[in-house]
Amino acid sequence: MVSPPVLERGHQECADCPIRHRAVCARCDTNELDQLEQIKYYRSYQAGQTVVWSGDRMDFVASVVTGIASLTQTMEDGRRQMVGLLLPSDFVGRPGRETAPYDVTATTDLMVCCFRKKPFEALMATTPHIAQRLLEMTLDELDAAREWMLLLGRKTAREKIASLLAILARRNANLHLKAAKGAINFDLPLTREEMADYLGLTLETVSRQMSSLRKDGVIQLEGKRHIIVPDFDLLLEVAGDDSDGGMLM
Amino acid sequence: MVSPPVLERGHQECADCPIRHRAVCARCDTNELDQLEQIKYYRSYQAGQTVVWSGDRMDFVASVVTGIASLTQTMEDGRRQMVGLLLPSDFVGRPGRETAPYDVTATTDLMVCCFRKKPFEALMATTPHIAQRLLEMTLDELDAAREWMLLLGRKTAREKIASLLAILARRNANLHLKAAKGAINFDLPLTREEMADYLGLTLETVSRQMSSLRKDGVIQLEGKRHIIVPDFDLLLEVAGDDSDGGMLM
Protein backbone atom coordinates (compact mmCIF):
# COMPACT_ATOMS: atom_id res chain seq x y z
CA MET A 1 0.00 0.00 0.00
CA VAL A 2 1.04 3.53 -0.65
CA SER A 3 0.61 6.65 1.40
CA PRO A 4 -2.05 8.98 0.04
CA PRO A 5 -1.00 11.96 -2.03
CA VAL A 6 -0.84 15.39 -0.55
CA LEU A 7 -4.30 16.86 -0.91
CA GLU A 8 -5.50 20.40 -1.21
CA ARG A 9 -8.73 21.98 -0.08
CA GLY A 10 -8.70 20.64 3.45
CA HIS A 11 -9.67 17.06 2.67
CA GLN A 12 -6.83 15.38 4.48
CA GLU A 13 -9.16 13.80 6.97
CA CYS A 14 -10.70 11.53 4.34
CA ALA A 15 -9.65 8.08 3.20
CA ASP A 16 -6.87 7.38 0.76
CA CYS A 17 -8.51 7.58 -2.62
CA PRO A 18 -8.16 10.97 -4.27
CA ILE A 19 -11.33 10.64 -6.26
CA ARG A 20 -13.22 10.83 -3.01
CA HIS A 21 -11.65 14.18 -2.45
CA ARG A 22 -11.18 15.92 -5.69
CA ALA A 23 -13.22 14.25 -8.37
CA VAL A 24 -16.41 13.48 -6.60
CA CYS A 25 -17.35 14.75 -3.24
CA ALA A 26 -17.72 18.34 -2.24
CA ARG A 27 -17.97 17.85 1.48
CA CYS A 28 -16.78 14.32 2.13
CA ASP A 29 -19.81 13.27 4.12
CA THR A 30 -22.34 12.02 1.61
CA ASN A 31 -23.30 8.41 1.47
CA GLU A 32 -22.47 8.03 -2.21
CA LEU A 33 -18.94 7.59 -1.01
CA ASP A 34 -19.88 4.22 0.39
CA GLN A 35 -21.11 3.18 -3.02
CA LEU A 36 -17.88 4.34 -4.61
CA GLU A 37 -15.98 2.40 -2.00
CA GLN A 38 -17.59 -0.79 -3.23
CA ILE A 39 -16.57 -0.47 -6.86
CA LYS A 40 -13.03 0.75 -6.45
CA TYR A 41 -9.75 -1.16 -6.63
CA TYR A 42 -6.11 -0.24 -6.98
CA ARG A 43 -3.63 -0.97 -9.71
CA SER A 44 0.11 -0.42 -9.96
CA TYR A 45 2.34 -0.05 -12.98
CA GLN A 46 6.09 0.20 -13.35
CA ALA A 47 7.73 3.10 -15.10
CA GLY A 48 7.47 2.55 -18.84
CA GLN A 49 4.53 0.16 -18.71
CA THR A 50 1.52 0.87 -20.85
CA VAL A 51 -1.76 1.23 -18.99
CA VAL A 52 -3.96 1.09 -22.09
CA TRP A 53 -3.29 1.23 -25.80
CA SER A 54 -5.10 3.58 -28.10
CA GLY A 55 -8.20 1.83 -29.40
CA ASP A 56 -8.33 -0.71 -26.58
CA ARG A 57 -11.50 -1.35 -24.71
CA MET A 58 -11.42 0.44 -21.36
CA ASP A 59 -13.84 -0.82 -18.75
CA PHE A 60 -12.79 1.43 -15.90
CA VAL A 61 -12.20 5.04 -15.02
CA ALA A 62 -9.44 5.94 -12.62
CA SER A 63 -7.73 8.56 -10.57
CA VAL A 64 -3.96 8.86 -10.24
CA VAL A 65 -2.85 8.20 -6.67
CA THR A 66 0.92 8.41 -6.98
CA GLY A 67 3.33 8.78 -9.91
CA ILE A 68 2.88 10.25 -13.35
CA ALA A 69 1.07 8.95 -16.40
CA SER A 70 1.17 10.37 -19.91
CA LEU A 71 -1.25 10.34 -22.81
CA THR A 72 0.36 10.14 -26.24
CA GLN A 73 -0.79 9.99 -29.81
CA THR A 74 1.29 8.29 -32.48
CA MET A 75 1.20 8.61 -36.26
CA GLU A 76 1.69 5.61 -38.52
CA ASP A 77 5.28 6.56 -39.27
CA GLY A 78 6.11 6.77 -35.59
CA ARG A 79 5.95 10.50 -34.91
CA ARG A 80 4.73 10.89 -31.34
CA GLN A 81 3.04 13.75 -29.52
CA MET A 82 2.26 13.76 -25.85
CA VAL A 83 -1.23 15.19 -25.32
CA GLY A 84 -1.68 14.84 -21.58
CA LEU A 85 0.39 14.58 -18.44
CA LEU A 86 -1.46 13.18 -15.44
CA LEU A 87 -0.28 13.93 -11.94
CA PRO A 88 -1.69 12.65 -8.65
CA SER A 89 -5.42 13.35 -8.31
CA ASP A 90 -5.88 13.69 -12.08
CA PHE A 91 -8.60 11.64 -13.71
CA VAL A 92 -8.20 9.05 -16.49
CA GLY A 93 -10.87 7.66 -18.73
CA ARG A 94 -14.30 8.87 -19.56
CA PRO A 95 -17.77 7.82 -18.72
CA GLY A 96 -19.70 7.08 -21.88
CA ARG A 97 -16.74 5.92 -23.99
CA GLU A 98 -15.96 2.38 -24.97
CA THR A 99 -12.38 2.68 -26.11
CA ALA A 100 -9.34 4.75 -25.21
CA PRO A 101 -8.54 7.44 -27.78
CA TYR A 102 -4.80 7.46 -27.02
CA ASP A 103 -2.06 5.48 -25.33
CA VAL A 104 -1.83 5.85 -21.58
CA THR A 105 1.66 5.10 -20.26
CA ALA A 106 3.20 5.07 -16.80
CA THR A 107 5.99 7.65 -16.99
CA THR A 108 7.13 6.89 -13.48
CA ASP A 109 6.02 4.07 -11.18
CA LEU A 110 2.33 4.61 -10.97
CA MET A 111 -0.58 3.75 -8.73
CA VAL A 112 -4.11 4.43 -9.81
CA CYS A 113 -7.43 4.00 -8.08
CA CYS A 114 -9.89 2.44 -10.53
CA PHE A 115 -13.66 2.32 -10.59
CA ARG A 116 -15.46 -0.17 -12.75
CA LYS A 117 -17.04 1.91 -15.47
CA LYS A 118 -20.61 0.60 -15.58
CA PRO A 119 -21.36 1.05 -11.88
CA PHE A 120 -19.54 4.37 -11.93
CA GLU A 121 -21.78 5.56 -14.73
CA ALA A 122 -24.82 4.33 -12.86
CA LEU A 123 -23.72 6.23 -9.80
CA MET A 124 -23.11 9.30 -11.90
CA ALA A 125 -26.63 9.15 -13.30
CA THR A 126 -28.12 9.38 -9.84
CA THR A 127 -25.62 11.73 -8.24
CA PRO A 128 -25.39 15.23 -9.70
CA HIS A 129 -22.25 16.07 -7.70
CA ILE A 130 -20.17 13.58 -9.60
CA ALA A 131 -20.90 14.82 -13.10
CA GLN A 132 -20.49 18.39 -11.91
CA ARG A 133 -17.10 17.76 -10.35
CA LEU A 134 -15.99 15.80 -13.39
CA LEU A 135 -17.16 18.62 -15.65
CA GLU A 136 -15.12 21.09 -13.63
CA MET A 137 -12.02 18.90 -13.89
CA THR A 138 -12.52 18.35 -17.61
CA LEU A 139 -12.85 22.08 -18.21
CA ASP A 140 -9.55 22.57 -16.37
CA GLU A 141 -7.95 19.98 -18.60
CA LEU A 142 -9.36 21.69 -21.65
CA ASP A 143 -7.86 24.99 -20.54
CA ALA A 144 -4.52 23.28 -20.03
CA ALA A 145 -4.76 21.69 -23.46
CA ARG A 146 -5.39 25.08 -25.04
CA GLU A 147 -2.46 26.67 -23.25
CA TRP A 148 -0.44 23.76 -24.57
CA MET A 149 -1.69 24.45 -28.10
CA LEU A 150 -0.33 27.98 -27.91
CA LEU A 151 2.98 26.52 -26.84
CA LEU A 152 3.07 23.97 -29.68
CA GLY A 153 1.94 26.35 -32.38
CA ARG A 154 3.73 29.58 -31.60
CA LYS A 155 6.55 29.31 -29.10
CA THR A 156 10.26 28.92 -29.87
CA ALA A 157 12.21 25.93 -28.61
CA ARG A 158 13.69 28.00 -25.80
CA GLU A 159 10.27 29.26 -24.75
CA LYS A 160 8.85 25.75 -24.90
CA ILE A 161 11.48 24.38 -22.55
CA ALA A 162 11.07 27.25 -20.13
CA SER A 163 7.29 26.82 -20.20
CA LEU A 164 7.54 23.12 -19.41
CA LEU A 165 9.95 23.75 -16.56
CA ALA A 166 7.63 26.44 -15.21
CA ILE A 167 4.69 24.06 -15.29
CA LEU A 168 6.62 21.35 -13.48
CA ALA A 169 8.02 23.83 -10.99
CA ARG A 170 4.57 25.16 -10.25
CA ARG A 171 3.10 21.72 -9.77
CA ASN A 172 5.90 20.70 -7.44
CA ALA A 173 5.91 23.91 -5.47
CA ASN A 174 2.89 22.57 -3.62
CA LEU A 175 4.77 19.52 -2.47
CA HIS A 176 8.27 20.68 -1.64
CA LEU A 177 9.25 23.60 0.45
CA LYS A 178 11.09 26.25 -1.41
CA ALA A 179 14.79 26.54 -0.81
CA ALA A 180 16.16 29.77 0.56
CA LYS A 181 15.28 33.05 -1.14
CA GLY A 182 12.48 31.73 -3.27
CA ALA A 183 14.59 29.35 -5.33
CA ILE A 184 12.53 26.37 -6.46
CA ASN A 185 14.00 22.96 -7.05
CA PHE A 186 12.48 19.72 -8.25
CA ASP A 187 13.23 16.44 -9.98
CA LEU A 188 12.46 16.17 -13.66
CA PRO A 189 10.06 13.26 -14.06
CA LEU A 190 10.67 13.09 -17.82
CA THR A 191 13.52 11.94 -20.04
CA ARG A 192 14.75 14.30 -22.74
CA GLU A 193 12.82 12.27 -25.26
CA GLU A 194 9.61 12.55 -23.26
CA MET A 195 10.17 16.27 -22.94
CA ALA A 196 10.60 16.40 -26.71
CA ASP A 197 7.34 14.51 -27.20
CA TYR A 198 5.62 16.92 -24.87
CA LEU A 199 6.97 19.98 -26.66
CA GLY A 200 6.89 18.92 -30.29
CA LEU A 201 10.70 19.01 -30.60
CA THR A 202 13.53 16.51 -31.04
CA LEU A 203 15.50 15.31 -28.05
CA GLU A 204 18.64 16.95 -29.40
CA THR A 205 16.98 20.34 -29.45
CA VAL A 206 15.71 19.79 -25.92
CA SER A 207 19.20 18.95 -24.75
CA ARG A 208 20.74 21.96 -26.49
CA GLN A 209 18.18 24.36 -25.06
CA MET A 210 18.60 22.96 -21.57
CA SER A 211 22.34 23.58 -21.88
CA SER A 212 21.67 27.06 -23.15
CA LEU A 213 19.34 27.91 -20.25
CA ARG A 214 21.96 26.56 -17.85
CA LYS A 215 24.70 28.66 -19.45
CA ASP A 216 22.47 31.73 -19.18
CA GLY A 217 21.80 31.08 -15.50
CA VAL A 218 18.05 30.64 -15.90
CA ILE A 219 18.29 27.16 -14.38
CA GLN A 220 20.93 25.06 -12.65
CA LEU A 221 21.30 21.33 -13.17
CA GLU A 222 22.29 18.88 -10.44
CA GLY A 223 22.95 15.61 -12.20
CA LYS A 224 20.73 15.19 -15.25
CA ARG A 225 17.41 15.29 -13.55
CA HIS A 226 17.41 17.70 -10.65
CA ILE A 227 16.55 21.28 -11.56
CA ILE A 228 17.09 24.43 -9.53
CA VAL A 229 15.25 27.57 -10.56
CA PRO A 230 16.90 30.54 -8.87
CA ASP A 231 14.43 33.09 -10.19
CA PHE A 232 10.98 31.90 -11.13
CA ASP A 233 9.93 35.23 -12.63
CA LEU A 234 12.92 35.10 -14.95
CA LEU A 235 11.88 31.62 -16.03
CA LEU A 236 8.36 32.85 -16.77
CA GLU A 237 9.79 35.72 -18.77
CA VAL A 238 11.85 33.33 -20.88
CA ALA A 239 8.74 31.20 -21.29
CA GLY A 240 6.97 34.15 -22.87
CA ASP A 241 4.08 33.85 -20.43
CA ASP A 242 2.11 36.75 -19.12
CA SER A 243 4.42 37.32 -16.19
CA ASP A 244 1.69 38.67 -13.92
CA GLY A 245 -0.24 35.43 -14.25
CA GLY A 246 -0.60 34.39 -10.63
CA MET A 247 2.82 33.40 -9.33
CA LEU A 248 2.70 29.83 -8.00
CA MET A 249 -1.08 29.74 -8.29
CA MET B 1 -34.96 35.72 -36.52
CA VAL B 2 -32.96 32.94 -38.01
CA SER B 3 -33.90 29.47 -39.05
CA PRO B 4 -32.59 26.80 -36.70
CA PRO B 5 -29.48 24.84 -37.62
CA VAL B 6 -29.72 21.37 -39.02
CA LEU B 7 -29.91 19.03 -36.08
CA GLU B 8 -28.88 15.46 -35.64
CA ARG B 9 -30.34 12.76 -33.44
CA GLY B 10 -33.91 13.25 -34.46
CA HIS B 11 -34.62 16.42 -32.51
CA GLN B 12 -35.96 18.49 -35.36
CA GLU B 13 -39.37 18.69 -33.77
CA CYS B 14 -38.13 20.89 -30.94
CA ALA B 15 -37.87 24.66 -30.75
CA ASP B 16 -35.12 26.67 -32.32
CA CYS B 17 -32.43 26.77 -29.67
CA PRO B 18 -29.81 24.07 -30.13
CA ILE B 19 -28.95 23.88 -26.46
CA ARG B 20 -32.37 22.40 -25.90
CA HIS B 21 -31.40 19.63 -28.25
CA ARG B 22 -27.75 18.95 -27.93
CA ALA B 23 -26.41 20.46 -24.77
CA VAL B 24 -29.15 19.81 -22.32
CA CYS B 25 -32.04 17.53 -22.89
CA ALA B 26 -31.90 13.88 -23.74
CA ARG B 27 -35.51 13.41 -24.67
CA CYS B 28 -36.93 16.87 -25.21
CA ASP B 29 -39.87 16.40 -22.93
CA THR B 30 -38.70 17.38 -19.49
CA ASN B 31 -40.00 20.44 -17.78
CA GLU B 32 -36.53 21.86 -17.17
CA LEU B 33 -36.83 23.08 -20.71
CA ASP B 34 -39.40 25.60 -19.60
CA GLN B 35 -36.97 26.94 -17.06
CA LEU B 36 -34.26 27.22 -19.71
CA GLU B 37 -36.73 29.02 -21.91
CA GLN B 38 -37.07 31.74 -19.30
CA ILE B 39 -33.38 32.58 -19.03
CA LYS B 40 -32.41 32.48 -22.66
CA TYR B 41 -31.94 35.30 -25.15
CA TYR B 42 -30.33 35.68 -28.54
CA ARG B 43 -27.39 37.76 -29.65
CA SER B 44 -25.95 38.48 -33.09
CA TYR B 45 -22.47 39.53 -34.12
CA GLN B 46 -21.02 40.58 -37.44
CA ALA B 47 -18.05 38.80 -38.95
CA GLY B 48 -14.93 40.08 -37.24
CA GLN B 49 -16.63 41.33 -34.09
CA THR B 50 -15.30 40.20 -30.76
CA VAL B 51 -17.80 38.41 -28.53
CA VAL B 52 -15.66 38.55 -25.38
CA TRP B 53 -12.06 39.49 -24.69
CA SER B 54 -9.73 37.26 -22.75
CA GLY B 55 -9.97 38.19 -19.08
CA ASP B 56 -13.37 39.84 -19.40
CA ARG B 57 -16.15 39.00 -17.05
CA MET B 58 -18.56 36.61 -18.73
CA ASP B 59 -22.01 36.41 -17.20
CA PHE B 60 -23.57 34.05 -19.67
CA VAL B 61 -23.05 30.71 -21.33
CA ALA B 62 -24.17 30.21 -24.90
CA SER B 63 -24.71 27.88 -27.76
CA VAL B 64 -23.86 28.72 -31.36
CA VAL B 65 -27.00 28.86 -33.50
CA THR B 66 -25.58 29.93 -36.86
CA GLY B 67 -22.16 31.00 -38.07
CA ILE B 68 -18.69 30.28 -36.78
CA ALA B 69 -16.85 31.61 -33.76
CA SER B 70 -13.20 31.12 -32.90
CA LEU B 71 -11.27 31.05 -29.65
CA THR B 72 -7.79 32.53 -29.81
CA GLN B 73 -4.92 33.12 -27.44
CA THR B 74 -2.46 35.94 -27.97
CA MET B 75 1.03 36.48 -26.57
CA GLU B 76 2.23 39.91 -25.52
CA ASP B 77 4.23 40.37 -28.70
CA GLY B 78 1.21 39.58 -30.85
CA ARG B 79 1.75 35.96 -31.79
CA ARG B 80 -1.70 34.40 -32.09
CA GLN B 81 -2.89 30.82 -31.88
CA MET B 82 -6.43 29.73 -32.49
CA VAL B 83 -7.43 27.17 -29.85
CA GLY B 84 -11.03 26.49 -30.72
CA LEU B 85 -13.40 26.67 -33.66
CA LEU B 86 -17.07 26.69 -32.75
CA LEU B 87 -19.67 25.57 -35.24
CA PRO B 88 -23.45 25.56 -34.86
CA SER B 89 -24.59 23.67 -31.75
CA ASP B 90 -21.20 24.06 -30.04
CA PHE B 91 -21.13 25.45 -26.55
CA VAL B 92 -19.33 28.61 -25.34
CA GLY B 93 -18.47 29.55 -21.79
CA ARG B 94 -18.30 27.55 -18.65
CA PRO B 95 -20.37 27.23 -15.57
CA GLY B 96 -18.28 28.00 -12.53
CA ARG B 97 -15.91 30.49 -14.20
CA GLU B 98 -15.94 34.20 -13.74
CA THR B 99 -13.81 35.33 -16.67
CA ALA B 100 -13.15 34.19 -20.20
CA PRO B 101 -9.75 32.52 -20.61
CA TYR B 102 -9.36 33.52 -24.29
CA ASP B 103 -10.77 35.83 -26.92
CA VAL B 104 -13.98 34.73 -28.57
CA THR B 105 -14.44 36.21 -32.04
CA ALA B 106 -17.13 35.95 -34.67
CA THR B 107 -15.37 34.50 -37.72
CA THR B 108 -18.47 34.78 -39.84
CA ASP B 109 -21.74 36.48 -39.03
CA LEU B 110 -22.81 34.77 -35.87
CA MET B 111 -25.92 34.15 -33.84
CA VAL B 112 -25.72 32.65 -30.38
CA CYS B 113 -28.34 31.60 -27.88
CA CYS B 114 -27.30 32.82 -24.44
CA PHE B 115 -28.33 31.76 -20.96
CA ARG B 116 -27.67 33.97 -17.99
CA LYS B 117 -25.00 32.18 -16.06
CA LYS B 118 -26.27 32.28 -12.49
CA PRO B 119 -29.70 30.80 -13.23
CA PHE B 120 -28.10 28.32 -15.60
CA GLU B 121 -25.81 27.14 -12.84
CA ALA B 122 -28.72 26.89 -10.47
CA LEU B 123 -30.59 24.80 -12.98
CA MET B 124 -27.53 22.64 -13.46
CA ALA B 125 -27.27 21.99 -9.75
CA THR B 126 -30.77 20.52 -9.68
CA THR B 127 -30.76 18.78 -13.05
CA PRO B 128 -28.25 15.95 -13.52
CA HIS B 129 -28.95 15.72 -17.27
CA ILE B 130 -27.43 19.10 -17.91
CA ALA B 131 -24.07 18.51 -16.28
CA GLN B 132 -23.89 15.09 -17.89
CA ARG B 133 -24.59 16.39 -21.35
CA LEU B 134 -22.14 19.23 -20.86
CA LEU B 135 -19.52 16.77 -19.65
CA GLU B 136 -20.00 14.69 -22.76
CA MET B 137 -19.59 17.75 -24.98
CA THR B 138 -16.53 18.92 -23.09
CA LEU B 139 -14.90 15.52 -23.43
CA ASP B 140 -15.50 15.71 -27.18
CA GLU B 141 -13.85 19.10 -27.26
CA LEU B 142 -10.93 17.76 -25.27
CA ASP B 143 -10.47 14.96 -27.78
CA ALA B 144 -10.53 17.48 -30.61
CA ALA B 145 -7.99 19.64 -28.78
CA ARG B 146 -5.66 16.67 -28.40
CA GLU B 147 -5.94 15.74 -32.05
CA TRP B 148 -5.11 19.37 -32.77
CA MET B 149 -2.05 19.14 -30.51
CA LEU B 150 -0.71 16.28 -32.62
CA LEU B 151 -1.21 18.45 -35.66
CA LEU B 152 0.55 21.46 -34.14
CA GLY B 153 3.44 19.53 -32.67
CA ARG B 154 4.30 16.97 -35.31
CA LYS B 155 2.74 17.56 -38.70
CA THR B 156 4.35 19.31 -41.67
CA ALA B 157 2.80 22.39 -43.22
CA ARG B 158 1.35 20.30 -46.04
CA GLU B 159 -0.15 17.79 -43.63
CA LYS B 160 -1.55 20.60 -41.50
CA ILE B 161 -3.38 22.17 -44.43
CA ALA B 162 -4.74 18.83 -45.58
CA SER B 163 -5.89 18.04 -42.03
CA LEU B 164 -7.73 21.33 -41.71
CA LEU B 165 -9.42 20.88 -45.08
CA ALA B 166 -10.41 17.35 -44.06
CA ILE B 167 -11.95 18.61 -40.84
CA LEU B 168 -13.91 21.32 -42.63
CA ALA B 169 -14.96 18.91 -45.36
CA ARG B 170 -16.19 16.40 -42.79
CA ARG B 171 -18.14 19.00 -40.87
CA ASN B 172 -19.79 20.26 -44.02
CA ALA B 173 -20.54 16.86 -45.40
CA ASN B 174 -23.49 16.73 -43.00
CA LEU B 175 -25.00 19.83 -44.49
CA HIS B 176 -24.39 19.64 -48.21
CA LEU B 177 -25.04 16.77 -50.48
CA LYS B 178 -21.99 15.36 -52.08
CA ALA B 179 -21.39 16.14 -55.69
CA ALA B 180 -21.21 13.29 -58.17
CA LYS B 181 -18.85 10.40 -57.49
CA GLY B 182 -18.07 11.26 -53.89
CA ALA B 183 -16.41 14.59 -54.58
CA ILE B 184 -16.94 16.96 -51.67
CA ASN B 185 -17.10 20.70 -52.01
CA PHE B 186 -17.49 23.45 -49.48
CA ASP B 187 -16.78 27.11 -48.80
CA LEU B 188 -13.77 27.97 -46.69
CA PRO B 189 -15.05 29.97 -43.74
CA LEU B 190 -11.54 31.20 -42.88
CA THR B 191 -9.11 33.68 -44.40
CA ARG B 192 -5.55 32.52 -45.06
CA GLU B 193 -4.48 34.35 -41.94
CA GLU B 194 -7.10 32.61 -39.82
CA MET B 195 -6.03 29.28 -41.29
CA ALA B 196 -2.46 30.17 -40.33
CA ASP B 197 -3.55 30.97 -36.76
CA TYR B 198 -5.36 27.67 -36.62
CA LEU B 199 -2.38 25.70 -37.86
CA GLY B 200 0.55 27.48 -36.24
CA LEU B 201 1.91 28.69 -39.59
CA THR B 202 2.30 32.00 -41.43
CA LEU B 203 -0.23 33.06 -44.03
CA GLU B 204 2.44 32.88 -46.72
CA THR B 205 3.11 29.23 -45.96
CA VAL B 206 -0.62 28.52 -45.98
CA SER B 207 -0.94 30.13 -49.38
CA ARG B 208 2.02 28.27 -50.81
CA GLN B 209 0.80 24.90 -49.54
CA MET B 210 -2.70 25.54 -50.90
CA SER B 211 -1.14 26.21 -54.30
CA SER B 212 0.94 23.09 -54.01
CA LEU B 213 -2.06 20.91 -53.14
CA ARG B 214 -3.91 22.42 -56.09
CA LYS B 215 -1.01 21.75 -58.45
CA ASP B 216 -0.90 18.15 -57.22
CA GLY B 217 -4.62 17.68 -57.82
CA VAL B 218 -5.47 16.98 -54.17
CA ILE B 219 -7.89 19.89 -54.17
CA GLN B 220 -9.40 22.26 -56.72
CA LEU B 221 -10.04 25.93 -56.05
CA GLU B 222 -13.01 27.87 -57.38
CA GLY B 223 -12.32 31.49 -56.59
CA LYS B 224 -10.33 31.91 -53.40
CA ARG B 225 -12.76 30.33 -51.03
CA HIS B 226 -14.59 27.43 -52.62
CA ILE B 227 -12.85 24.08 -52.31
CA ILE B 228 -13.51 20.90 -54.23
CA VAL B 229 -12.08 17.66 -52.90
CA PRO B 230 -12.18 15.08 -55.69
CA ASP B 231 -10.86 12.24 -53.53
CA PHE B 232 -11.37 12.47 -49.80
CA ASP B 233 -9.23 9.41 -49.07
CA LEU B 234 -6.34 11.03 -50.89
CA LEU B 235 -6.79 14.14 -48.77
CA LEU B 236 -6.70 12.04 -45.60
CA GLU B 237 -3.57 10.34 -46.81
CA VAL B 238 -1.86 13.67 -47.38
CA ALA B 239 -3.05 14.73 -43.93
CA GLY B 240 -1.19 11.80 -42.41
CA ASP B 241 -4.33 10.60 -40.64
CA ASP B 242 -5.12 7.00 -39.97
CA SER B 243 -6.96 6.56 -43.23
CA ASP B 244 -9.39 3.98 -41.83
CA GLY B 245 -10.64 6.45 -39.26
CA GLY B 246 -14.36 6.50 -39.97
CA MET B 247 -14.87 8.12 -43.35
CA LEU B 248 -17.27 11.05 -42.98
CA MET B 249 -18.18 9.96 -39.45
Added chain:
DNA sequence: GCTGTGCTTTGACGCAGATCAATATTGAAA
Protein backbone atom coordinates in the same frame (compact mmCIF):
# COMPACT_ATOMS: atom_id res chain seq x y z
C1' DG C 1 -14.51 53.87 -65.75
C1' DC C 2 -10.75 54.82 -61.73
C1' DT C 3 -8.80 54.30 -57.02
C1' DG C 4 -8.40 52.49 -53.06
C1' DT C 5 -8.29 48.68 -49.52
C1' DG C 6 -8.24 44.09 -48.13
C1' DC C 7 -6.91 39.62 -49.28
C1' DT C 8 -3.92 36.43 -51.77
C1' DT C 9 -0.06 34.78 -54.39
C1' DT C 10 4.72 34.38 -55.53
C1' DG C 11 9.72 35.17 -55.13
C1' DA C 12 14.34 35.59 -52.72
C1' DC C 13 16.80 34.77 -48.75
C1' DG C 14 17.99 33.49 -43.91
C1' DC C 15 17.62 30.95 -39.79
C1' DA C 16 15.69 27.83 -36.15
C1' DG C 17 15.37 23.49 -35.52
C1' DA C 18 15.73 18.71 -37.78
C1' DT C 19 18.86 15.20 -39.12
C1' DC C 20 22.95 12.49 -39.04
C1' DA C 21 26.83 11.23 -36.40
C1' DA C 22 30.13 10.86 -32.73
C1' DT C 23 31.17 10.96 -27.95
C1' DA C 24 30.22 11.37 -22.91
C1' DT C 25 27.82 10.01 -18.77
C1' DT C 26 25.26 7.11 -15.87
C1' DG C 27 23.70 3.12 -13.64
C1' DA C 28 22.73 -1.70 -13.52
C1' DA C 29 24.31 -6.32 -14.36
C1' DA C 30 28.00 -9.58 -14.34
Added chain:
DNA sequence: TTTCAATATTGATCTGCGTCAAAGCACAGC
Protein backbone atom coordinates in the same frame (compact mmCIF):
# COMPACT_ATOMS: atom_id res chain seq x y z
C1' DT D 1 36.05 -3.96 -10.91
C1' DT D 2 34.57 -4.32 -16.08
C1' DT D 3 30.94 -4.31 -19.44
C1' DC D 4 26.92 -3.07 -21.55
C1' DA D 5 22.82 -0.48 -22.55
C1' DA D 6 20.32 3.47 -21.89
C1' DT D 7 20.41 8.28 -21.65
C1' DA D 8 22.41 12.70 -22.59
C1' DT D 9 25.48 16.04 -24.79
C1' DT D 10 27.68 18.24 -28.58
C1' DG D 11 29.06 19.06 -33.41
C1' DA D 12 28.31 19.50 -38.54
C1' DT D 13 25.19 19.93 -42.01
C1' DC D 14 20.72 20.33 -44.21
C1' DT D 15 16.05 22.01 -44.98
C1' DG D 16 11.29 23.58 -44.13
C1' DC D 17 9.29 27.32 -42.92
C1' DG D 18 9.58 32.24 -41.53
C1' DT D 19 10.66 36.86 -42.99
C1' DC D 20 10.82 40.56 -46.08
C1' DA D 21 9.26 42.35 -50.32
C1' DA D 22 6.67 42.96 -54.46
C1' DA D 23 2.93 42.08 -57.36
C1' DG D 24 -1.78 40.30 -58.50
C1' DC D 25 -6.77 40.14 -57.73
C1' DA D 26 -11.44 41.32 -56.40
C1' DC D 27 -14.67 44.11 -54.70
C1' DA D 28 -16.61 48.69 -52.66
C1' DG D 29 -17.08 53.50 -53.15
C1' DC D 30 -16.75 57.42 -56.03
